[in-house]
Amino acid sequence: MSIDLRGICCRFGSTAALSDIDLSVGDGEFVALLGPSGSGKTTLLRILAGLEFADTGGLQIDGRDAHRIAPRDRGIGFVFQHYALFRHMTVAGNIRFGLEIRPRRTRPNRREIDRRVAELLDMVQLPGMERRYPTQLSGGQQQRVALARALAVEPRILLLDEPFGALDTKVREELRGFLKDLHKRLGITSLFVTHDQDEALEIADRIVIMRDGRIEQAGPTAEVYAAPVSPFVFEFLGQSNRLAVDVMAGRATTRSGVAVAEGIALPDGSAVAFFRPHDLDLTQAPATDSVPTARVSDIAVVGARARITLIDQDGVLSAELPADQLNGMSIGSPVSWTARRVRVFRES
Amino acid sequence: MASDPIPRQAFTEQTIGHSRQPSIARWLLILLAVAFLGTFLVVPLVSIFVEALSNGVMSAFGAITNPDALAAIRLTVLVAAIAVPLNVVFGLAASWAIAKFRFRGRSLLVTLIDLPFAVSPVVSGLVYVLLFGLHGLLGPWLQVHHIKLIFAVPGIVLATLFVTLPFVARELIPVMETQGQEAEEAAILLGANGWQVFWRVTLPNIRWGLLYGVLLCNARAMGEFGAVSVVSGHIRGVTNTMPLHVEVLYNDYNFSAAFSVAALLALLALVSLVLKNIMEWRMGDALTQSLAKR
Numbered sequence: 001m002s003i004d005l006r007g008i009c010c011r012f013g014s015t016a017a018l019s020d021i022d023l024s025v026g027d028g029e030f031v032a033l034l035g036p037s038g039s040g041k042t043t044l045l046r047i048l049a050g051l052e053f054a055d056t057g058g059l060q061i062d063g064r065d066a067h068r069i070a071p072r073d074r075g076i077g078f079v080f081q082h083y084a085l086f087r088h089m090t091v092a093g094n095i096r097f098g099l100e101i102r103p104r105r106t107r108p109n110r111r112e113i114d115r116r117v118a119e120l121l122d123m124v125q126l127p128g129m130e131r132r133y134p135t136q137l138s139g140g141q142q143q144r145v146a147l148a149r150a151l152a153v154e155p156r157i158l159l160l161d162e163p164f165g166a167l168d169t170k171v172r173e174e175l176r177g178f179l180k181d182l183h184k185r186l187g188i189t190s191l192f193v194t195h196d197q198d199e200a201l202e203i204a205d206r207i208v209i210m211r212d213g214r215i216e217q218a219g220p221t222a223e224v225y226a227a228p229v230s231p232f233v234f235e236f237l238g239q240s241n242r243l244a245v246d247v248m249a250g251r252a253t254t255r256s257g258v259a260v261a262e263g264i265a266l267p268d269g270s271a272v273a274f275f276r277p278h279d280l281d282l283t284q285a286p287a288t289d290s291v292p293t294a295r296v297s298d299i300a301v302v303g304a305r306a307r308i309t310l311i312d313q314d315g316v317l318s319a320e321l322p323a324d325q326l327n328g329m330s331i332g333s334p335v336s337w338t339a340r341r342v343r344v345f346r347e348s
Numbered sequence: 349m350a351s352d353p354i355p356r357q358a359f360t361e362q363t364i365g366h367s368r369q370p371s372i373a374r375w376l377l378i379l380l381a382v383a384f385l386g387t388f389l390v391v392p393l394v395s396i397f398v399e400a401l402s403n404g405v406m407s408a409f410g411a412i413t414n415p416d417a418l419a420a421i422r423l424t425v426l427v428a429a430i431a432v433p434l435n436v437v438f439g440l441a442a443s444w445a446i447a448k449f450r451f452r453g454r455s456l457l458v459t460l461i462d463l464p465f466a467v468s469p470v471v472s473g474l475v476y477v478l479l480f481g482l483h484g485l486l487g488p489w490l491q492v493h494h495i496k497l498i499f500a501v502p503g504i505v506l507a508t509l510f511v512t513l514p515f516v517a518r519e520l521i522p523v524m525e526t527q528g529q530e531a532e533e534a535a536i537l538l539g540a541n542g543w544q545v546f547w548r549v550t551l552p553n554i555r556w557g558l559l560y561g562v563l564l565c566n567a568r569a570m571g572e573f574g575a576v577s578v579v580s581g582h583i584r585g586v587t588n589t590m591p592l593h594v595e596v597l598y599n600d601y602n603f604s605a606a607f608s609v610a611a612l613l614a615l616l617a618l619v620s621l622v623l624k625n626i627m628e629w630r631m632g633d634a635l636t637q638s639l640a641k642r
Binding site: 049051071072073074076077078082084085087097098102146150 | 537540544553
């Protein structure tokens with residue numbers, strides 16, 4: 001089931017929640033809408049579901065104008081951040097709701113419904129929980145029931161609004177893997193909203209980065225990560241180092257004269273260079289070298305990774321490397337560094 | 349670590365100190381509260397029943413089964429039976445609109461719903477007399493068409509409706525606001541139509557609040573005196589409700605009969621209070637459950 005958005009604009013009062021959104025989602029794709037809070041990603045999802053209306057712009061679901069289709073007929077499964085389970089119904093009652101309310105002609109019989117409920121509970125790894133009430137379940141379990149409820153009506157599109165936002169880290173990571181696996185098995189076109197870049201990078205085929213109601217960048221996950229189009233995207237996707245540089249004939253040099261990138265397609269002048277901490281290679285400077293490039297000011301070992309803070313004439317840099325490759329580096333050690341995969345942007 | 353025990357000890361002593369108020373002051377305060385409650389609540393309530401039974405149970409029973417009294421009881425039940433369902437429908441619609449939507453004039457609507465609380469019941473009764481009475485704005489037109497509202501049952505129903513208007517809506521607005529509308533949205537996206545959403549999701553979620561509102565609304569509808577008194581005309585056996593009948597009997601120096609009917613009203617109040625407490629207990633349960641959910 002494909003989705004096509006053309007020039008969607010949406011205002012709440014005097015603030016523009018979305019402006020001029022163009023987006024196409026192909027059949028079976030898993031797309032993450034990523035952005036800080038207030039960037040309009042939830043509004044976009046709600047417009048797709050028909051819970052919110054765009055002021056202008058076209059929305060097509062599988063080639064049909066979705067504005068003419070009522071939300072209940074769009075074939076959309078929706079998972080809310082706070083689960084939105086029916087508290088007065090059991091787990092089974094929640095899951096069978098979408099089937100039971102169908103008109104008699106299309107409603108499966110009781111036995112068939114029971115069979116589907118059991119099957120869905122197996123799928124979300126909560127077998128035998130039919131008679132429990134939502135309040136008797138943990139947050140992660142409730143969200144899996146919500147997922148089963150959404151899947152019970154066999155939606156053609158699955159929309160998830162910060163599905164893991166209210167859960168703790170361990171459960172989040174568990175559910176991420178579970179969701180990715182589920183998508184692979186069912187192949188339902190899915191969109192999910194998140195402000196957590198790791199979540200988006202881990203499970204989505206494609207990410208759409210939003211900022212202030214606009215799409216900042218959209219593309220296959222690996223491509224967006226490798227080539228962010230703006231400082232905003234670069235910084236949003238993970239830890240980053242930022243250095244002021246001068247561009248001269250396509251060559252970026254820091255203020256202290258270290259060349260960090262070549263072949264830059266920017267006009268001469270000042271610019272900003274970005275690179276990730278794990279793209280920083282450190283070599284301990286020989287003791288005889290009287291002018292080291294940088295000095296280690298802090299080392300923090302987090303599990304298998306070590307985060308090193310360097311102070312350089314150009315500013316403070318952070319580097320990340322496997323903890324077993326520290327090679328006796330300690331606070332105060334002189335080091336020289338080279339950066340890989342540097343992105344240079346014009347100063348904004 | 350070394351400095352830790354000292355402040356902790358001080359803290360413990362202080363807390364114990366708080367609960368060791370001088371016992372005389374404590375007992376004095378309790379006595380004062382009990383005396384106040386006794387004088388202003390318990391003694392009057394008990395005296396109603398004592399007075400009602402002063403001439404024996406049969407006399408009290410006779411006063412209640414007197415034709416005029418029975419007519420008053422019938423009328424009171426009829427008025428409540430019309431006013432309460434209408435206010436339930438109105439209260440549901442209004443609180444749903446107010447709690448789930450943002451629209452122009454929303455706060456005005458909230459204020460309007462509160463209006464009957466702010467206006468003296470006598471004034472609300474007078475308004476209807478001024479509107480529909482013989483010399484009122486619409487009086488001549490109503491007379492020409494032989495419609496009698498004032499000093500008749502329709503007027504009593506109207507006045508009761510006005511006075512009891514806030515009860516259901518006031519109870520439901522906060523309940524609906526805390527619940528938000530995600531459950532309803534989920535139901536819609538699962539394919540439910542408007543009625544299915546209302547009957548299967550909205551109503552079960554607010555049922556305790558709604559029952560509570562109905563109870564308060566009913567107690568007020570049956571007990572209303574001021575507004576009804578103005579529009580009723582006090583025609584015995586025809587336009588007297590129970591509270592009005594009590595007044596009529598009292599003014600006739602027929603005290604034991606007056607108190608017998610009053611006792612019936614007081615009984616209604618007591619039953620309402622007991623039911624209300626049961627519901628509060630159930631609602632409290634639902635509240636903790638919804639909090640545990642977060």
